[in-house]
Amino acid sequence: MKILVPVKRVVDYNVKIRVKPDGSGVDTANVKMSMNPFDEIAVEEAIRLKEAGVASEVIVVSCGVAQCQETLRAAMAMGADRGILVQTDVELQPLAVAKLLKAVVEKEQPGLVIAGKQAIDDDANQTGQMLAALLGWPQATFASKVVIADGKAVVTREVDGGLETLELPLPAVITTDLRLNEPRFATLPNIMKAKKKPIDTLTPEALGVDVTPRLVTLKVEEPPKRKAGVMVGSVDELVEKLRNEAKVI
Amino acid sequence: MKILVIAEHDNQKLAPATAHALGAAKALGAAADVLVAGHGCRAVAEQAAKLEGVARVLLADSPALADLTAEALAAQALKIAKEYTHILVPATAFGKNVAPRIAALLDVAQISDIVKVIDADTFVRPIYAGNALATVRSSDPIKVITVRGTAFDAVADGGNAPIETIEAIAEPGPTKVVGREVTKSARPELTNARVIVSGGRGLGSAEKFHELLEPLADKLGAAIGASRAAVDAGYAPNDYQVGQTGKIVAPELYVAIGISGAIQHLAGMKDSKVIVAINKDPEAPIFQVADYGLVADLFQAVPELTQKL
Numbered sequence: 001m002k003i004l005v006p007v008k009r010v011v012d013y014n015v016k017i018r019v020k021p022d023g024s025g026v027d028t029a030n031v032k033m034s035m036n037p038f039d040e041i042a043v044e045e046a047i048r049l050k051e052a053g054v055a056s057e058v059i060v061v062s063c064g065v066a067q068c069q070e071t072l073r074a075a076m077a078m079g080a081d082r083g084i085l086v087q088t089d090v091e092l093q094p095l096a097v098a099k100l101l102k103a104v105v106e107k108e109q110p111g112l113v114i115a116g117k118q119a120i121d122d123d124a125n126q127t128g129q130m131l132a133a134l135l136g137w138p139q140a141t142f143a144s145k146v147v148i149a150d151g152k153a154v155v156t157r158e159v160d161g162g163l164e165t166l167e168l169p170l171p172a173v174i175t176t177d178l179r180l181n182e183p184r185f186a187t188l189p190n191i192m193k194a195k196k197k198p199i200d201t202l203t204p205e206a207l208g209v210d211v212t213p214r215l216v217t218l219k220v221e222e223p224p225k226r227k228a229g230v231m232v233g234s235v236d237e238l239v240e241k242l243r244n245e246a247k248v249i
Numbered sequence: 250m251k252i253l254v255i256a257e258h259d260n261q262k263l264a265p266a267t268a269h270a271l272g273a274a275k276a277l278g279a280a281a282d283v284l285v286a287g288h289g290c291r292a293v294a295e296q297a298a299k300l301e302g303v304a305r306v307l308l309a310d311s312p313a314l315a316d317l318t319a320e321a322l323a324a325q326a327l328k329i330a331k332e333y334t335h336i337l338v339p340a341t342a343f344g345k346n347v348a349p350r351i352a353a354l355l356d357v358a359q360i361s362d363i364v365k366v367i368d369a370d371t372f373v374r375p376i377y378a379g380n381a382l383a384t385v386r387s388s389d390p391i392k393v394i395t396v397r398g399t400a401f402d403a404v405a406d407g408g409n410a411p412i413e414t415i416e417a418i419a420e421p422g423p424t425k426v427v428g429r430e431v432t433k434s435a436r437p438e439l440t441n442a443r444v445i446v447s448g449g450r451g452l453g454s455a456e457k458f459h460e461l462l463e464p465l466a467d468k469l470g471a472a473i474g475a476s477r478a479a480v481d482a483g484y485a486p487n488d489y490q491v492g493q494t495g496k497i498v499a500p501e502l503y504v505a506i507g508i509s510g511a512i513q514h515l516a517g518m519k520d521s522k523v524i525v526a527i528n529k530d531p532e533a534p535i536f537q538v539a540d541y542g543l544v545a546d547l548f549q550a551v552p553e554l555t556q557k558l
């Protein structure tokens with residue numbers, strides 16, 4: 001069974017982003033870009049399934065600008081076998097990404113897709129679910145445990161009230177939550193090896209997908225700043241302020 | 250404009266997040282139909298009918314919907330979705346699971362986690378862990394939207410909407426629920442609590458987490474939250490996590506104890522009305538958002554605080 005893992009290039013989670021003064025967006029020039037952390041978890045899970053003999057091949061796909069190749073290389077340095085870049089300069093929204101991934105799935109016929117639950121830039125939390133819908137596949141989102149056996153996936157999900165366990169037939173789409181695993185670091189020899197692994201480049205046109213954005217961003221602003229607070233010197237002072245100034249207790 | 254709100258529930262009780270989604274419908278300026286899809290869930294429909302701003306409650310009751318899976322709920326919603334211009338779902342684990350599936354089947358974009366309605370097509374939503382707010386306009390005929398509960402007041406009780414039974418799907422779909430582990434707690438639900446006491450890695454162990462925070466939370470009538478580091482370390486269950494990838498909360502009072510204030514954590518709580526931080530490191534970023542900061546060893550300060558309240 002092949003496993004397909006979509007990986008997104010995003011602003012590194014440690015970067016404090018800045019809104020452009022003209023309100024047109026977030027400044028992403030000259031900031032560190034990395035693989036979306038949830039996607040690292042997805043790649044790790046796929047590699048573990050391959051190491052356990054459940055999967056035969058791990059294919060990583062990234063949709064976006066040419067530099068997404070770096071993200072694919074990073075995933076291959078972790079252990080993915082090959083990469084697919086769907087290259088475009090168009091701003092991709094989740095529905096468009098899901099359609100591109102559907103086209104790739106139809107070409108590659110994986111038995112499982114493992115995506116991140118959300119990308120930490122746009123925080124949309126949509127793509128995996130949309131892909132499952134378009135393919136007519138079952139889905140298990142926010143996974144904290146995955147067991148694959150007998151053509152089925154048993155997935156424990158982190159939900160608002162606690163945990164829920166689903167059983168779904170393959171092929172299926174799973175999206176990862178933080179506690180699914182701890183992704184490995186790529187070793188230097190593996191980084192070197194990854195440079196030789198193949199990347200296929202496709203385009204939305206070649207896949208016959210219309211990626212025109214459905215949402216137009218009119219402006220991007222900074223959120224309102226909180227008023228500067230005060231430091232208190234003791235627990236007594238804290239209690240006094242909460243009672244008499246903030247009046248919340 | 251015709252609005253459909255998809256009710257979140259467990260076949261017995263309507264989740265409060267639904268009333269917040271109705272708050273967003275109110276901001277759009279119209280009464281909404283509420284879809285209650287499940288099995289043996291008439292009581293839920295009755296609760297929904299009592300909410301303000303509800304035009305009709307549409308009850309779809311079928312064994313095929315008993316597990317409330319995304320596949321079944323999306324199939325049910327699709328039966329009526331095209332009659333509407335706006336489909337609103339709470340931005341909770343429930344809503345995030347099902348809404349994109351509905352949007353994709355309608356071939357429309359989903360607008361995630363809105364915090365403000367500008368007009369029928371234009372919405373504000375946070376991106377980059379709330380460090381930026383994007384105003385987006387949708388050109389789709391149907392807008393599928395998830396609603397951030399903390400940004401819209403819940404509608405009040407006082408309605409008396411009719412309940413109409415609609416044709417329910419017959420096929421449950423391929424996914425089965427084989428287990429549920431519900432965190433039991435007598436405390437208020439995190440996203441609805443007036444006061445939250447939240448603990449981080451600074452607590453050092455699960456024992457201390459509970460030993461220090463429970464009595465304080467008892468005194469304040471508070472819910473208990475946690476940072477990711479505290480959840481990862483096993484001090485608290487996963488559904489306590491506050492943050493970009495956990496729950497978004499905005500209580501009257503948020504007390505952060507032994508939490509450094511990473512952006513991912515701040516994303517989940519910085520809209521709280523009053524923030525208190527207790528941390529031994531004066532440089533901890535949490536102090537930048539705190540209204541009241543106390544530099545202290547939490548193992549002394551917290552019991553003292555509990556005692557003095």
Ligand SMILES: Cc1cc2nc3c(=O)[nH]c(=O)nc-3n(C[C@H](O)[C@H](O)[C@H](O)COP(=O)(O)OP(=O)(O)OC[C@H]3O[C@@H](n4cnc5c(N)ncnc54)[C@H](O)[C@@H]3O)c2cc1C
Nearest residue numbers: 006007008062063093115116118119122123124125126127
């Ligand atoms: C104001 C603004 C301006 C933007 N401008 C641009 C721009 O100029 N150019 C641009 O390219 N983007 C731009 N974006 C980002 C673009 O809108 C998002 O990539 C898109 O909305 C997808 O959302 P998401 O990644 O949050 O989806 P989610 O649904 O949160 O993603 C979930 C998962 O889907 C998979 N996935 C998502 N996207 C990809 C991908 N591209 N390739 C492979 N796997 C993927 C990953 O597994 C990911 O973990 C902009 C966003 C905003 C808010």
Ligand SMILES: Cc1cc2nc3c(=O)[nH]c(=O)nc-3n(C[C@H](O)[C@H](O)[C@H](O)COP(=O)(O)OP(=O)(O)OC[C@H]3O[C@@H](n4cnc5c(N)ncnc54)[C@H](O)[C@@H]3O)c2cc1C
Nearest residue numbers: 449450451476477478492493494495507508509514529547
């Ligand atoms: C993709 C991604 C998503 C994430 N999502 C979330 C999220 O949703 N929620 C979240 O919380 N985090 C999230 N994180 C993790 C986040 O980056 C931080 O790692 C985490 O919030 C740190 O938790 P903490 O503050 O408890 O721990 P630490 O950063 O280790 O802070 C512990 C604090 O306790 C203080 N302390 C220690 N001992 C004492 C004492 N005796 N008395 C007083 N103070 C003391 C220390 O000074 C320190 O400031 C995410 C990270 C990533 C990469």
